[in-house]
Amino acid sequence: MIHLYKPLEKFVHGIASVEPDAIDQARIKLLLYILILYVPYSAILIVAYIFGGETQHLIRVAIIFSSCLLLLAAIYFFKVWKTASHLVLCSLTLAVWSNLFYYVHNINVATLQLIWFACALGFYMHGLKWGWFYAATNVIPVLFYTASDSQNYFYLGAGPYMVSQQIYLFVISYNFLWIIYLHYYFFKVFTHNFNKLTTTKNELKELNEKLRTTLEDLQSTSNARMDFLSTMSHELRTPLNGVIGISNALLLQNPRKDQTENLAVLKFSAENLLLLINDVLDFNKFESNKVELEHIPFDMAILLKNINSIVQLKAREKMLDLQLEVTKDLKNKMIIGDPTRLTQVLLNLLNNAIKFTERGSVALGVHTVSINEDHLSLSFAVTDSGIGIATEKQQDIFEPFTQASSSTSRNYGGTGLGLPIVKKVLMMYNSTIKLMSMPGVGSMFHFVIEFPYQQSNAENSHQLNNNGKELADLKVLVAEDNPINVLVIKKTLEQWNIKPVIAANGKIALQKVVENDFDIILMDLYMPEMDGYETAGAIRKLSDPAKSGLPIIALTADVNNSVALKVKESGMNDYLSKPFDPNDLFQKLRKLTREKSAASSL
Template identity: 40%
Template sequence: MSKNAGFFNFSIRNIISEDQSILIQARIRLLYFGFFIVFAAVAGLFFSVYLQHLRLLTATSGFTLLGVVVLFKYLTYKPQWRQISHILLFIATFINLSNVFVVIQKVDIITIQMILLVVIFSYYMLGHGWGLFYSLLNIIPVMVFYVLDYNESYFIAFRPENIDQATIIISMFANFIIIVFIHSHFYTAFFKNIRQLEQTSQRQTILNSELELAIDKAEKSSQIKSEFLATMSHEIRTPLNAIVGMSNLMIMAHPRDDQKENLKVLKSSANNLQSIVNDVLDFNKIEAGKVIFEQVKFNLVDLLQNICGAQQRKAEDKGITFELKIDPILNDRVLLGDPTRLTQILLNLVSNAIKFTRQGNVYVKAFCNEDRDNKMSISFIVRDTGIGIDKNNLQFIFEPFTQESITNTRQYGGTGMGLAIVKRLLELQGAHIAVSSKIGEGSEFSFRMDFGKSSASIAEIGEKHPLLQNTEALNTLKVLIAEDNPVNVLLMKKLLSKWKILPVIAENGESVVAVYEKGSFDIILMDLQMPVMNGFDAAMAIRKLPNAEKAKVPIIALSATTLPDIEEQIFKAGMNDYVSKPFKPEELMEKVQNLVFSFAAHSSL
């Protein structure tokens, strides 16, 4: 209802609003203009029967005339068209049946017209259900009267009133006008509605076309974003690899104390830059749905101690008490899960707790909630006495690139990606992170995860490869390196020289295949982006060599590229493992030794 409608309103404009459908507007208009026609018709009948001194018909038409005026006023005050329609139909039914059974005591053309009016009006105004109800309410009693009258069984102690021909003509004429008006009005409304539907359909077609273009544009934009991030990652990681690598080499060369301090600052800054790049790329990979979770055996106690060991030193440097508490039931349990992603989650939470705590303590706890035959449910809690988070900002801290305030960003640094990554990683594993915090008192982050249980013992998963124990044997390894960047070539040579390994260098994929076919090598370290032939094609070419034994050589991909599906492409090309630049020397050498040892053991069978 329009806000302009009031008790003294008589305008239809004030009772129709744009938010009403065409059908509802048509029903209101039908009532509004129909009341004028009905008023004129009933007024004519009133004067006609009054002049004939037909008291009952005069009372009925007078009552109807008054009802029309009252309902019209009610419509212009509160356009409750449904209620008004019901009242009108009850009045029409009452008049029709009273005329048949009492006043006139016969079924004539006017009675049939009245029934037809009720049927049409009830269906148009109230729909199928009520239309059927009012139709039967009028038809069935009239048919009963017909049967009784036909059998001359109907009798009532009241003398019927006889109306003259003029009254009959007025009634018939008025009824025909109303019937034509109802049909004409709703035909116009339905035709207008159909045209509107056609226009809506056309607009919908245009909108669908625009939506398809927008979706296509968004998909292309997302693809471009991923490719841009991958390109930027490669361009940033390539020099970063040299910085981190050379820093590691210089630290391994036993520098003077003053040099060592400078190198630590350099390495720390490079690691911070690497962490920022990794956060952005990890989030990009998570959003693209390219995260694959491993199911490997691991010792949770060792994992927690390794994570918290390095963080504890950071806390102690700030004068913060650091406490790690592990449920004793976890000491002899070997779990199945993804230790790498769990490390990423906990490391983000613990490092944040230390970063935002000036004094007091950081507390990390892991305890078993449920221990079943093949599954264990474990809760993790990271609590601090840091600056805290305002309750109004709790809903925003898990959004990407967001920190609680600009002041915190400037004071504590960071990209604001850590908690977003934590939340997404947990959600992808069916877990939920909870947070409670008070300004100036600290924060607590907690989550619960389910892990599979392995029958292996702690001792079994802690065993090291024999080759890993003996670095003296490394100098016998024959390593072929595919690398086109001169700085990275120099870095790899210096790094491998620490283990007395003299590698052979190939500047592109085509050279790698040619050199490998002519020589004998234990392992290939393959860069992915190279001129002439890339690392993927080179690896596939090697796997297709006629010599089946040579075709099985271990290949480790080395690349600064971090496209969301990079690992899938690497393994699809036939490579055995992947190390992302910049890499830790010990990580690379461990993978090299593991693969060489496994290949040697397999070949000897």
Template identity: 40%
Template sequence: MEDFSRKAITLRSYFLHHIKDPITRALTFTYLLSVSLTILKIIVILPHFSNDTFRIVVFAVVSATAIFLCARAAKGPHLIRRYYHFGLMVYVGYLATSIFLLSKGINISTLQEFYLVIMWSFFGLGIHWGVLYAALTIGMAVVFLVYSNQSITIIDLLPPHIPFWTAIFVIITNFILAIFSLYTYQRAIAKTSAEKTALNKQLNKLLDAKTDFLSTMSHELRTPLNSVIGITNLLIDENKDESQNEDLRNLRFSGESLLVLINDILDFQKMDSHKLEMELIPFNLSDLLEDTCGSLKTKASEKKLYFEVSSDPRLTSFEVIGDPTRLTQILFNLASNAIKFTEVGGIKVSCQLINDEDNQATIHFSVEDTGIGIATDQQTAIFEPFIQASRNISRKFGGTGLGLAIVKHLVNLHGSAIHLKSTQNMGSSFYFDIVYKKYHRNLTLQRPLSTPNSRAISKESLKGLRVLLAEDNQMSILFMKKLFAKWEIEPDTAANGQETIDKLAQHAYDVILMDLHMPVMNGIEATAYIRSLQDPSKSRVHILALTASVSDEIIANIKLLGFDDYLGKPFRPNDLHHKLEKILRNQLS
């Protein structure tokens, strides 16, 4: 029996796996089973009516219709209740015809069919329709008993000593019991469904509240980090004292490590809600690899480890289209882990071009180390959230246990898979391939990987660009002014959205750098107001959102909100320079 039940469940899962709601799946399965058994009954009964052409035609039409509806029900489960209605109406019509027109009367078989109608109506259509169909079938029985003399068939199969009205009482009692049982069951189902709907609404509210909280916390954490990392970059760029620069690079590494940790936590939340999305912008792989590994070299040297970066020289000659932030996150997590778990030897990060075509390139990435390695039985588990290879690893090395889970998810988003080769106490190698589309344009700068200042801030002048900086954080304003001074820009500043509107009314600007979270009037409200202005020279000003928010709704609808572009905090100065350079070029053309 258990084996039969297991096979039935397997068949149900195989045919109805596309139906996610368990109640709808149960309804569909019951419908298919009921119709299938009805067809089987017709096949068994049909030989007894071989001389009755009318019945044969009716049975054939009913069977063909049933098969058609079964196929429709399996593909369109949202229509299953309509099919229940149709089947029940056909069944009730058949019973009425059999009882009244064909004068077959009511017997034990008919009573069973009455019960089936009641059961299917309650189960498939709910309380109200169940009561209606129950009243309809019981009404047919009452009418027959009152106006027909054939009621004797009810007791033909009962022991002779049981009186007629006693038999009627037993039958009615059984039907009442069945109806109230089904009624109670359906009420429980309806109540459970209502509670589930209410809980889902509460859960959605909590998820929205969590998203708002994370967005706010992201802004509050990323905004000061933007200033810390930005000002550190400025000091490194300006300072000639190498010993001080080493301290500054350590400071920058700490800031970037904290940023990676924040990104990991926020990205895990997005993974959990299936909201993590990829950006598609052109970037150079060699530059990205150097930028990613630049700060990690310092960390490795502190542990007296070698840190080799091997990049295919052909990668300097073209750009690819993808998400540089996510790739940086993958490589940074893998290389940081390699440094963390290696005490002797070193790390090698490799990026090789393995397939070069006109419109796409396949890149092989690998991160190898000579560290503690990972036991064979743990090599799958370490990619699960909050899992590390052993309990004492977290105590000895620290970490959240999220890094590799996020790496796996991000690599999967690239259409690839992360692979691992490892031997305990000998080291590990993580590797994956990504296929990128090429970005075709004539590059004005092709920088070799070994260039020492690939992270140096561009000094190319943007003189003449009229900039309004809408920002309420004083440290961010200080950093931005220092950065703009390098590019020969003297920006105006506004502390909130209302001040931004007032400044725009008095002066002409080429671009507004708009922070989204500001007092009095936020950046979204200010942008909406600016876009509604009648003066096209004001309403069409280029607005670049500077946001530390992680709200997917805001990022995805940045254009619909009225912004021309956005840049997430903390940002690389050269990314901002690139965007401002395009704006200046458009103004001059």
């Protein structure tokens, strides 16, 4: 009805658009329509009352006419639509009271219309509280009047001030139209918003379904990526095991000085390649939240010396002064933590320091922050006199695949994964890395970790040696199908006077266990005929306790997180990742043989 007038609609919409809420916009529009259309309504009545000589009604409609114009101006210029709506409701209430007690002295149709109008407008414009207030202020006087005037209890009269039938018909018709439109408009707005919410809900449901499908696809892609990386890791680490293992074996055979240097370079290059592979795999593990810290006892002082020895050759090649300063509080203490992850952190920091330092020094300092009966807080600081890092780039270097500048990547290489991995490992230790750096002066990376610790005895602190005397004549079965890996293991064991028996697959290994006596088994996990898991399970089911209880160490190039769990479930005692450190193998052989000797003596 009202929307037929486009200019009017445009004017009303322009004022209502200041409110972001759709319901408030509907309220403003409704109020403006009421005020605008009551201007011609009251103007018509003014003319009618002038010609009819009805002074009392003329005064009232003149006030309505003026009030509508003033309220429209206030809403347009000052945006006070809520105040204006309250004034309109107060005017309606005043009209009801004046009809009851002055103009009509009764309850006629027009009075009832005003009551309905005020009640509906109160709820629609201002909600429940104000709606109940205006309803009460309009209805209670009617009830009070009706209760006190028993003669006219059922009478709907015209009152003492008579008006013409045409004017009265015009007034009640106009009011009825407004009451009808009031309900129509708000029901229309309600329906529109309800439909909009329903549409939005359906769209959100479809979007959630698409999101769920996308997440499933991403999960599948992530799993496929991890499977691919695990496979590639196995394929890359297997030949690296041969390179590093043979290098270790040759270095132990008293080579010439020139051969020693060449072998050291070969071993160093292979270990660097292994480090890059590990960084890529570890980063993917961290991204998939599949990394957990170990909590095993280790000698921190020895670990730090070993780390220093690993980077010594690289520092010596660049003629850098490599310094190691370790607190004396570590003496006779076994730290409880993850030596592998801590080594990863310190090697990344030290390798970076050496890489970006052309002259001067690189230092690793470990100092005590606090110590009590069972916990020790250590401060680690890696300092260099290298190229430094600009202040605005210092946070960027901890982001994946990011370096301080493109020239850094060109001149120094690297994947940009070392420092992000350092950051993630330290987060697992509830620690953060801090950087102080100045271009051209150098950098210092610093962090603090609190470790549990236990006192160590002479046995724990004794450095394992590789002369092999206590392992001599150990009967070892090696289940391995890769010829290079067989050669590496044989040469490693032979330096400890161990002559292993080789089985090319799991089926042969099981047969040899049945036919012969062994002290320990080194088991590859992936072999033809029967893999390592199946073979270990079959051995554990043998009826002979001496054979079914044989210590088994898994050897694998697979670094998937599930390996350790599957190894344990299959009945194997321990595992080593390829390429393995001969010292690590020596320790595990020594530990298992001692445990077996202690058990047999009981």
